[in-house]
Amino acid sequence: PLLNRLRQIDGRAPVSIFCNKLDPQDPQLQRWLKEGLSFEVHTLTHPCPLLANSNFVAAASNYHDCVDLLNRIPGHQPAAFRMPCCDSMNSPSPRFFAEMFNRVSAAGHFLTTDSSVMNLTTASDKSLPRELVLDADGRERFRKYFPAATNAITRLSLKWFGTTIEDYPYPYVIGKLCWEFPAMAPSDWEANNAHGPNNPVTVADWKAALDASVLKQGTFTFIFHPHGWIRPEQLVEFIDYADKKYGRKVKFLNFREAQERLDKNLLLSHPLRASNGQDNGVRLLDLNNDGCLDVICANEQFLQTRVWNPKEKKWTTSGFPVPLVTPDQQGNQQESGVKFGIIHADGRVSALIRNETVAKAWTFDGVQWIDDSSVLNGLEIDGEPILTATADPIAGRRDLGVRFRDVDHDGHCELIVSNEKQRGVFAWSEAEKSWKKLPFALPRGVSIVDERGRDNGLRFVDINDDGFDDVIFSNEKEFALHLFIATPKSWLGWERGWTFKVASGKRGEPGEIPMIVRGGTNPNNGVWFHAKQMWAQNEETAHLPDKVERRSFAQLLSIAEPSPKSPEESLACIRVRPGFKVELVANEPLVVDPVAFDWGPDGKFWIVEMRDYPLGLDGHGKPGGVIKYLEDTDGDGRYDKATVFLENVNFPNGIMVWRQGVLVSAAPEIFYAEDTDGDGKADVRKPILVGFNQGNQQHRVNGFEYGLDNWVYAANGGSGGTVKSVATGKTANLRGHDLRFKPDTGEFELVEGQTQFGRHRDDWGNWFGNENPTWLWHYFLAEHYLARNPGLAVAATRQVLANYPNSTRVFPISRPQQRFNWPEAANNLTSANSATPYRDKLFGRDFATSIFISEPAQNVVHREILETDGVTFTSHRAADEADREFLASSDN
Secondary structure, three states: OHHHHHHHHHOOOOOEEEEOOOOOOOHHHHHHHHHOOEEEEOOOOOOOOOOOOOOHHHHHHHHHHHHHHHOOOOOOOOOEEOOOOOOOOOOOOHHHHHHHHOOOOOOOOOOOEEOOOEEEOOOOOOOOOHHHHEOOOOOEOOHHHOOOOOOOOOOOOOOOOOOEEEOOOOOEEEOOOEEEOOEEOOOHHHHHHHHOOOOHHHHHHHHHHHHHHHHOOOOOEOOOOOOOOOOHHHHHHHHHHHHHHHHHHOOOOOHHHHHHHHHHHHOOOOOOEOOOOOEOOEEEEOOOOOOOOEEEEEOOOOEEEEEEEOOOOEEEEEOOOOOOEEEOOOOOEEEOOOEEEEOOOOOOEEEEEEOOOOEEEEEEOOOOEEEOHHHHOOOEEOOEEOOOEEEEOOOEEEEOOEEEEOOOOOOOOEEEEEOOOOEEEEEEEOOOOEEEEOOOOOOOOOOOEOOOOOEOOEEEEOOOOOOOOEEEEEOOOEEEEEEEEOOOEHHHOEOOEEEEEEEEEEOOOOOOOOOOEOOOOOOEOOEEEEOOEEEEOOOOOOOOHHHOEEEEHHHHHOOOOOOOOOHHHHHHOEEEOOOOOOOOOOOOOOOOOEEEEEEOOOOOEEEEEOOOOOOOOOOOOOOOEEEEEEEOOOOOOOOOEEEEEEEEEOOOOEEEEEOOEEEEEEOOEEEEEEOOOOOOOOOEEEEEEEEEOOOOHHHOOEEEEEOOOOOEEEEOOOOOEEEEEOOOOOEEEOOOEEEEEOOOOOOEEEEEOOOOOOOEEOOOOOEEEEEOOEEEEEEOOOHHHHOOOOOOOOOOOEEEOOOOOOOOEOOOOOOOOOOOOOHHHOOEOOOOEEEEEOOOOOOOHHHOOEEEEEEHHHOEEEEEEEEEEOOEEEEEOOHHHOOOOOEEEOOO
16 A cells, blocks of 8 residues: 555655565565665664674674675665664664775675664744644653653663764765665654554654654655554555645655765765775864754765855865875775864864875865965974874774864864874964964873774763863773863963863773774774763673663762761861861761751750651652661660651751751751651641741751740741741741741741851851851841831841862862863852851860851861851861861762
8 A cells, every 4th residue: 555655756666675684586575665665674684783792703794794685686776774773772883884884895895874773853943833842731742652661552662772862854974985864763663662653643654754854854764664663554645745735845765865875966976985895084064153064975986065054055176186085006995194173263164184195285165165275384293293094004094182172162163183192172262373282182091083083982972061172091901081271270280271180090900891893803882972971882782771881971080989988988088177076976877968067965865867868768759768766775885776757758968956956947848757656757747837938948047046035047048938837827938138037836927148158157046047158147136126127228137257279279189070061169058057156165165156168069067167256257267277177078
């Protein structure tokens, strides 16, 4: 039925059948060829995945032998490949493309097209109408075909399906030799897996995907199988829709026809691969920054530049100055060393080549390439010129690791050179018409190419999501990860460049990064980067979950983080002011994730554990906070017994012993809990105040401190809310205020504020608060006094303290951690909490006016000393703590 319906359009039945073993002499094949079908490569035995069982040779034979087999069909030459199970698992791999597809078979055969990557149409494409990319319930129409979980219908989770491209229904080039026609999601298998076979929703979504492809003037590459996942009449329905709605706007093609159109209309019959299957000197790049790819065909027989004019829908043709590839003495095509980049202020593309026989540069003026030899100026290191390639007795021509790359994201390329003899990064000076060597280079020990000019396993990837490319490097000998520092911190050794070393080591050492190249005659190890993950698929990974070795970027960034220490080891990492001693009183598993505590008159140590931070126990907000108390049953000074008082509390962050129970802050409420039957478990839970907003878990209502006025004080946190007393019914908007309340009656009032975490007082009733980037402030004027005269204009009720020069400088002893969303944060205040006045005599008179402030991000406790200043205070560091903290830990 499908072939009959296609023939009704223009007399052809353009379908490509991806084949395994077949008889090339089967007469049915000739009948199909006459009807317009083609036969494409799907391996001999359909292994899933192809690369498996630690046997590269077997996988390569499975592919190449199928290519040779289909070439034996009389009058037919296959053009395309599709990886078995490419729509259901991570079977496509860069290793396959580099080491199999881009090679030739023993019989000299090769392919030019692949269709193994899935194209996912998403709501991120703002050029498409919302009804095409969203279902009626507002969810993304096509993401449902990659389900994260299984159910009664969905058999296979595709949560970690990583061989996709998004919103790009166009052919593109992989590895200079392969046209990739991404297949449109969903395939019929993906549809069957998501919502069962023959579902009419599948056809409706195919129609929407076609509409999107037409709007984007792209391709719709179909995957369907003869396995009952979709009925023939449903395919006919789709063809009817395309034919009746779009007519001649849509052209049905098989892969051979699609390949021929690209070669003829785009490349003027100069395909990506030369007759021997090697590089034919064809490159696609946007020469005039109009968003459309242009074409350069440059070999010893043909030198041409073709620029597409999308408005006039025609090509402008000119020459190209040098071949991009030349044959060596054995006839093997070798890259000549031409490098392309944007260096001029006007955004024009330049080309540069320098080897033993030629040193030239040109810039494209929109019509033709103009001599621009100044682009060679300044390209030398220690008096030696930088070459892009050189002759090599083994390889014929050797790549010397010269790359154009926009390192600083200013829209213009820097020039990077990285080989065993030269290292440097150069920036172009338009004023001086010369390159200037920058004060940084790629890190020592890493290089783009090895001593033979081969890929050495270096990739530029933004691992920390700061907008700048980092360097990840891994081969069969060693590995490294270096982050790019855009904002220098010289005192930390963070100069501009790739100066923050996350990790490095020899192969086999702890924390090693999967190999990007593995050496040998087939070095590409099958690594790609997608969805903030590093993926590797090769013959050694087929037994792993999802058929890949996968590392999240977060895991890569944590390589250098030390493993958890024992309590005793962690204690030994603490350095405290001379004369003081830190003692261990409780540790895991007795206590987990503590954020607040209080002691009861009976000696019980009450703890709040925010085990659900930051996203809930299930990653979707499920409460998991715990309230418990600890006891020292043997009197040795260490707690040895824990009793869970209350569980599944919603992000609790404050506690105070009250009456026979405790007060707990856990937005949206402050509640009282009590154990009335003596079993250690709360059986009374009574809300006192409700209506607190549930914002960022670090910015919620928290407490508590008992005031001299017999009210309990709590901090706003920063999220506010319309607070209501359950007992009295009173409501008030908490915005810009802290509060005080009486737990027994439910009375509450707004007070001067607001404090982020931990509002505390001294013995004289002076209240202090702070927020993360500020050490502390003093509330010098109580708001209930101002309430007597609402018409009085008062500029402020608080005084920010610690105003001396460099007051936010922190002196940690732990290894500094770069804050990628805040690069200036290292060794600077970022997480001040709980400004707590010292209210005892044990420490001596020197501490009578001390305030202690935690800074957990940098593992310190900071101390400020108060000095009276009228009705308020100033503060400063202690003289002997000018360059150190009261307490610091080296344990990250």
